[in-house]
Amino acid sequence: MASLYLLIPIAIxxxxxxxxxxxxxxxxxxxxxxxxxxxxxxxxxxxEAKPASVEHKDKKL
Structure with a gap:
């Protein structure tokens, strides 16, 4: 019971x-x-950050 006097204010x-x-x-x-x-x-x-030449190489593969 004594611990409730400590735990309730800590919870608040x-x-x-x-x-x-x-x-x-x-x-x-x-x-x-x-x-x-x-x-x-x-x-x-x-x-969006890829250069145009890299995009064309990816499409060929």
Missing amino acids: IFVCLAVALFIWAVKTDQFDDLDRQGHSILFDDSD
Whole structure:
């Protein structure tokens, strides 16, 4: 029972920290562009960076 007197305030502090971090993330626009990271996994940007001569060699193979 004595441990509850220690664990409950620690849990309250952790909840307050989590809420404060969430509010900070919202205020600093961390959640504005959620789709960009998902699209970066699906689409390869290196195809756009290839020179034209390399693209022609790939098509012949």
